[in-house]
Amino acid sequence: MSDTSKLRTPNSKLNLAERDKKVIWHPYTQMKNALPHIPIVRGEGVYVFDENGKKYIDAVSSWWVNIHGHAHPYIAQKVAEQLNVLEHVIFAGFTHEPAVLLAERLLPILPGKQDKVFYTDNGSTAVEVALKMCLQYWDNKGKPKTRILAFKNAYHGDTFGAMSVSGRSIFTDAFNSLLFDVDFIDLPNEDNISDLVAHISTLTNTACFIFEPLILGSGGMLMYEAKYLDELIVACRKAGILIIADEVMTGFGRTGTYFACEKLVNKPDIICLSKGLTGGTMPLGVTTCTDEIFEAFLSEDKLKTLYHGHSFTANPIACVASLASLDILLQEETLANIKRVETKHAVFLQEIKAHAKVKAVRQTGTIIAIEWETGNETSYLSNLRNLLYAYFLDKGIILRPLGNIIYILPPYVISNADLDYIYGAIKQALEEI
Structure with missing residues (x-):
């Protein structure tokens, strides 16, 4: 007792x-x-x-x-209804209507062609999954790449992978010696874009480029133009570098369009979402990707599995809150x-x-x-x-x-x-x- x-x-x-x-x-x-x-x-x-x-x-x-x-009364109503139906179920080996429906409704409105949804708990974990997807993508294809490209002054979260791809600052100071090395570049502008593109063309061991599109949030709400980000993405594509858009803050209308990457000509391979996803009701994270990335994990070899998950992955209540928030957002x-x-x-x-x-x-x-x-x-x-x-x-x-x-x-x-x-x-x- x-x-x-x-x-x-x-x-x-x-x-x-x-x-x-x-x-x-x-x-x-x-x-x-x-x-x-x-x-x-x-x-x-x-x-x-x-x-x-x-x-x-x-x-x-x-x-x-x-x-x-x-x-918000509409979100509260939907959450209350779901509480009386199913509060949670393990998402390995099982599925449920709210998770499937949210993916079905979310994917078509995302920039580019996003094909699969991987659920997590928050923005940091959404970023962790994106990084692991990219690094293991190249490993699964027998072409391991170990470097990551990111912006100085970026902020992608407080878990170790997210801290590693964030700019070195007071947020990371106590842990800098434990973080993996990242190639950091300045925000692009008219004066430096040619140099940045030239630098990217020399990269041979870079798995992915992660960025906050148009606005670096915790780094000081630093803003930059979509046309220069487009040039960086084109250079990355030529160098065989995968593209991760961290839309944790910018998603769901913050930049004037539903997603910041709508303002880009060249779309990301992976998108990270959280924050406004549930309308602020409760935690939920999403990492979406193209079929090209997903298919690199399909194999008879169990070691090519993406071994990542969370106890509350695809929580039905959070998914229902997100569906309700989407209903309101799209009005x-x-x-x-x-x-x-x-x-x-x-x-x-x-x-x-x-x-x-x-x-x-x-x-x-x-x-x-x-x-x-x-x-x-x-x-x-x-x-x-x-x-x-x-x-x-x-x-x-x-x-x-x-x-x-x-x-x-x-x-x-x-x-x-x-x-x-x-x-x-x-x-x-x-x-x-």
Whole structure:
């Protein structure tokens, strides 16, 4: 019989933030001097509410996942229905309708010709699978390649493979000696594209090129043009290098089209998806690939199997949430909202771009980023970060700065009035901070 005497019971004398401090280790947080974490008790649309009833505009979509607003009734209804049918089943040797239907609906709307879906749990694991697919693809074909090409300042996740193909930064510093070597190149532009193409033409042992299309998220919301990425992809094709598009952040409308790679002439071999996939409801990752890649794993030789999986692979509830999110995404109203947010951002960009404290401002689709002038190099560890974060929280806005870079990446249902309120708060901050 288990000993239940050690089970914790909540201390009724402490509030939720105090209880949190006793038992929780939060992500990306130096717990030594962390401010009390704000207890959120419910969400509705673009808002979340704390235990005192204060309302916050979720201007970063809760780490970029919430595309339709919090507690969306349609998604909630579909999830509730599925809970009474099948909550989970092992996905090795079994299948189920939500997983098959999601793949059937997702593949046709992806850029290029994606043919197969491999389910995982989150963005990092979607990337891990993509890397393993490429490396084993060449090994299975008897032409092993061991190098990977990626962008400097990229961010692809926090697992070891994902960290290895991410730019070396504070996120990877403690682990750099343990990460595998990667060939990093600069973001392409008019001045360096010829040199980058020439460099790629010399690569002979490179299995794949992985990139965040058009926007490097955690690297500072760095943006670059599709036409130069197209040139890199063409060069990679000539060099026999497979193409991985990490659309974990950019997918499902963030860049103004359903997927960033729609803006490319040359399409990827593999696409990684997560974040907005379930509408922000729960974790799910997807790695899709072409039949050419899939067929390299078909063999009588068991060693050519892709030996990868997760306990909650293709969780039926997460698949149903994704199907519901797709229903909403593909509505004309949602695309109109995406265009509306994009247009509003463009106007705001023009209003602030000449401000003395604006070092740079850039926009792609529903994402706008403002780089604050500090007199120093842009840095994730900029002291300005905490000042900005607290300033906007006080005004009821969740903006989580990347050092001295703030960005707005809202749910598509955000109103013009709320966008104007955020813009106004930023203009005020530019004068006061």
